[in-house]
Amino acid sequence: MGKSLVIVESPAKAKTINKFLGKDFIVMASVGHVKDLPKSKLGIDIENGFEPHYEAIKGKANTIKELKKAGKSADRIFLAPDPDREGEAIAWHIAEEIDKKNEKTSRVLFNEITEKAVKEAIAHPIALDQNKYEAQQARRVLDRLVGYQVSPILWDKVRRGLSAGRVQSVAVRLICDREREIQAFIPREYWSVTARFETLGGDAFTAKLAKKDGQKIELNNGDDAKAALAELEGAPYKVAEVETKETKRNPAAPFTTSKLQQEAARKLGFTAKKTMMLAQQLYEGVELGDEGPVGLISYMRTDSTRVSAEAVASARDFIQLKYGADYLPKGPNIYKSKKKSQDAHEAIRPTYFQYSPDDVKKHLSKDQHRLYQLIWNRFIACQMTQALIDQTRAQIQAKNYTFNASGSTVKFPGFMAVYIEGQDIEEEKEEKLPALKKDESLKLLGLDPDQHFTQPPPRFTEASLVKELEEQGIGRPSTYASIISTIQDREYVLKDGKQLKPTELGFTVTDMLVESFPEILNVEFTARMEEELDQIEDGQMEWRTAMTEFYGPFSASLEKAKKEMKNIKAEEIPTDIVCEKCSSMMVIKWGRKGKFLACSAYPECKNTKDFTTGEDGKIVALEKTAEVTETQCPTCGKQMVVKSGRFGRFLACSDYPNCKSTLPYSTGVPCPEGDGGMLVERRTKKGRVFFSCSKYPSCKFATWDLQKLD
Known part of the structure; x- marks a missing residue:
C-alpha cells in the first residue's frame, strides 16, 4: 500500500501534524494560497457571469510542481487547510492543480491540532464544500470589483496610492462620522455636590446630592450649586433608607475572534493584527522542548461560543482540583452563539489542560505567553460559578434634600477569582460602605461642589471599532485585523495613543465616496452583503445572482463618478x-x-x-521654522536642523544649499541590541513611521512602537 499525502497551508502546522501521523503519511505545506486573481488587471469576466480568472501566485510555481509530484505518487490526498472559507478556497485550488478528476482527494476538517482531532478527521474525510468555496469566491470577486475599479478614480482625482474597499471604506466612514459628532458636540455645564460623612463609630464615606423635594435635582451652573449649599447649611443629616441586596454576576462566554481582539486590546494593548498573528502561532504549534511542536489553542477564526463536551469536562476537572467544589457549578455553563454564527467551529480555548500558562512560559515569547494566559483564564472562568456581590444602597436626608450612597462588596468571587472582562470606558469604582442603620444620625465633614461638562462620544479605539463592526454586521471578525491595519497604512486614519482619528485625507476621500457611491458606503447595505455571503455558503443563494444584483447599480455609480467626482488634485x-x-x-x-x-x-x-x-x-x-539641534554637521561643522521629507524627519545642515549633508533623525533611545547604535526614525514607502538602528545594515533591529520596548 502506497503513502497518503496530507496538505496544509502552513509549515508550522505541517510540522505539528507530522508528529501525529506515521510513516504512511507525507505532510506538505502550500504556504498559503497557491492561486489568486492577477494583480496587474481586474481578472474578472463581467460579461461572462463574473467568471474569475485565477492564476498561480508569483513564486508558487515550484510549490505547485512539488505538490503535483507528491500527489501523483500518493494513494490518497487529504486537504487540511483551515476550516473556514479561506481554507476551503486554498483546498479547492490545490485540488484543481493536483487532482483535476477528484479521484483520490478528500477534505479533512479539525478545529484543533491535537492527535485525536487530526486522526479523527483523517478517519472521516468529507468532500470539498462547493457552497463554502463559492461564498469565498463571491467575497473575493466583490472586493476586487470595488477595489480595482474605484481606487483608480481616487488616483485620478486625489493622488496615486490610495485605495477604496467594500469594507475598509465603511470602517473609515464610521471613524469620520464619530469625529464629526465630536466636532459638533457642544459641552453643557453641570455641577455635582459630594457630601463627606462620618458615622458615630468613626467610619467615613461619601454620598452624592440626588434629589430635592423628591425630584431629581439639576445643578446647571455654579449659582445653582451655591443655592443648594446655602439651604443645606446647618442641616442635620440622617440615614433615611438603607438596603442591601445580593446580586449575581455571570462569567463571560469563551472567546470568539472579535472578543479576543477586543480583550487583547483592552488588557494587553495589542493591535488586532498582532493578536491574530500570535493566536495563529499558538494554534499551529509552538515548540515545547522534548514535546516538539504543540498546538496550544483551538482554531482562532470563529464566531461561535460552542465548546466540546470533552473540553468542558477537562475544564471542570481543573476547576475542581485547583479551586475546589465551591467554584464548580452543578452542570456545565452553556453559551448561545448569535444566529449568524458558523457553529461548526468552537470557541477559542486551550487544547491541552496539562499545559497551563505557567508550565509552558519558558517555551513561549513574552507576548505569546500573555495571550495564552488571557485565553486560558477566560475559558476556565467561563465554566466557573457566578460571583455573589452584596450591593448596598443608602439614602441620606437633610431638610428636603436627598443624598445617595452606594457600595458593593464581593461576598463570593466565583469566576472573578480568575477573570473579569475589560471595559472600553472605565466605570467609576464604588467604595465600600460602612454598616448603616435607618434613622442613624451622621456627622457632616464637608460638602464639595464640583463643576463638570458633558462629554462628547469617545473616539473609536481598535477594541471599540471591532465591537462596532461586529454589531453592525460589517465584514467578518477574521478580516478586522487587516482592515484596521490597511486604513492606517493608507493614512486615512492615524492612531493617537489608543484612539483612532481620521486624517484630512480620510475625511476628503470618505466624503467623495459617500457622494459618488452612497450604497457602497452605506452600513446597512454592507451588512446585507455579508448576509448574502452567508446565504451562498448555506446554499440558499447562487453566487452569480448576488454579483449581478450588486453590479447593476454599482456600475452606474462607477460611470457617473468617472465623469462627475470632484478632481481635488487639479483644484486650486x-x-x-x-x-x-x-x-x-x-x-x-x-x-x-x-x-x-x-x-x-x-x-x-x-x-x-x-x-x-x-x-x-x-x-x-x-511660517517654516527649522528646529536647530546640538548635532554638528559631519562635513562642515555647522549646526544640523530638523527637516521633513517623504520618508519622515531627518537632520540637514543649516548651511543648505552650500552644504547638503544629512543624517537620520535620532530618537535618543539606545538600540536594545546593545551595539552602541541609537534608534532613528524612518518611514516605509507607504509613509508609515518605524524606528530602526542607526548602525543599519550591520544591525537590522526595527520596531513600529518605541513605547513597547522594555
Whole structure:
C-alpha cells in the first residue's frame, strides 16, 4: 500500500501534524494560497457571469510542481487547510492543480491540532464544500470589483496610492462620522455636590446630592450649586433608607475572534493584527522542548461560543482540583452563539489542560505567553460559578434634600477569582460602605461642589471599532485585523495613543465616496452583503445572482463618478496671501499630506507653506521654522536642523544649499541590541513611521512602537 499525502497551508502546522501521523503519511505545506486573481488587471469576466480568472501566485510555481509530484505518487490526498472559507478556497485550488478528476482527494476538517482531532478527521474525510468555496469566491470577486475599479478614480482625482474597499471604506466612514459628532458636540455645564460623612463609630464615606423635594435635582451652573449649599447649611443629616441586596454576576462566554481582539486590546494593548498573528502561532504549534511542536489553542477564526463536551469536562476537572467544589457549578455553563454564527467551529480555548500558562512560559515569547494566559483564564472562568456581590444602597436626608450612597462588596468571587472582562470606558469604582442603620444620625465633614461638562462620544479605539463592526454586521471578525491595519497604512486614519482619528485625507476621500457611491458606503447595505455571503455558503443563494444584483447599480455609480467626482488634485483655491519670494498670490492645493499653500507662479516659483484656518474662517500661513539641534554637521561643522521629507524627519545642515549633508533623525533611545547604535526614525514607502538602528545594515533591529520596548 502506497503513502497518503496530507496538505496544509502552513509549515508550522505541517510540522505539528507530522508528529501525529506515521510513516504512511507525507505532510506538505502550500504556504498559503497557491492561486489568486492577477494583480496587474481586474481578472474578472463581467460579461461572462463574473467568471474569475485565477492564476498561480508569483513564486508558487515550484510549490505547485512539488505538490503535483507528491500527489501523483500518493494513494490518497487529504486537504487540511483551515476550516473556514479561506481554507476551503486554498483546498479547492490545490485540488484543481493536483487532482483535476477528484479521484483520490478528500477534505479533512479539525478545529484543533491535537492527535485525536487530526486522526479523527483523517478517519472521516468529507468532500470539498462547493457552497463554502463559492461564498469565498463571491467575497473575493466583490472586493476586487470595488477595489480595482474605484481606487483608480481616487488616483485620478486625489493622488496615486490610495485605495477604496467594500469594507475598509465603511470602517473609515464610521471613524469620520464619530469625529464629526465630536466636532459638533457642544459641552453643557453641570455641577455635582459630594457630601463627606462620618458615622458615630468613626467610619467615613461619601454620598452624592440626588434629589430635592423628591425630584431629581439639576445643578446647571455654579449659582445653582451655591443655592443648594446655602439651604443645606446647618442641616442635620440622617440615614433615611438603607438596603442591601445580593446580586449575581455571570462569567463571560469563551472567546470568539472579535472578543479576543477586543480583550487583547483592552488588557494587553495589542493591535488586532498582532493578536491574530500570535493566536495563529499558538494554534499551529509552538515548540515545547522534548514535546516538539504543540498546538496550544483551538482554531482562532470563529464566531461561535460552542465548546466540546470533552473540553468542558477537562475544564471542570481543573476547576475542581485547583479551586475546589465551591467554584464548580452543578452542570456545565452553556453559551448561545448569535444566529449568524458558523457553529461548526468552537470557541477559542486551550487544547491541552496539562499545559497551563505557567508550565509552558519558558517555551513561549513574552507576548505569546500573555495571550495564552488571557485565553486560558477566560475559558476556565467561563465554566466557573457566578460571583455573589452584596450591593448596598443608602439614602441620606437633610431638610428636603436627598443624598445617595452606594457600595458593593464581593461576598463570593466565583469566576472573578480568575477573570473579569475589560471595559472600553472605565466605570467609576464604588467604595465600600460602612454598616448603616435607618434613622442613624451622621456627622457632616464637608460638602464639595464640583463643576463638570458633558462629554462628547469617545473616539473609536481598535477594541471599540471591532465591537462596532461586529454589531453592525460589517465584514467578518477574521478580516478586522487587516482592515484596521490597511486604513492606517493608507493614512486615512492615524492612531493617537489608543484612539483612532481620521486624517484630512480620510475625511476628503470618505466624503467623495459617500457622494459618488452612497450604497457602497452605506452600513446597512454592507451588512446585507455579508448576509448574502452567508446565504451562498448555506446554499440558499447562487453566487452569480448576488454579483449581478450588486453590479447593476454599482456600475452606474462607477460611470457617473468617472465623469462627475470632484478632481481635488487639479483644484486650486485662491487666497489673499502673497508669496514673499515672487509677490504672486498663493493658492490652496492638495498634496500627499493634505492641503497646503503653493505659489500660483509654479513651476517658476516653488514656494510652499502650511496653513491653518482661523475662527473667522480666514486662511493664516504658518511660517517654516527649522528646529536647530546640538548635532554638528559631519562635513562642515555647522549646526544640523530638523527637516521633513517623504520618508519622515531627518537632520540637514543649516548651511543648505552650500552644504547638503544629512543624517537620520535620532530618537535618543539606545538600540536594545546593545551595539552602541541609537534608534532613528524612518518611514516605509507607504509613509508609515518605524524606528530602526542607526548602525543599519550591520544591525537590522526595527520596531513600529518605541513605547513597547522594555
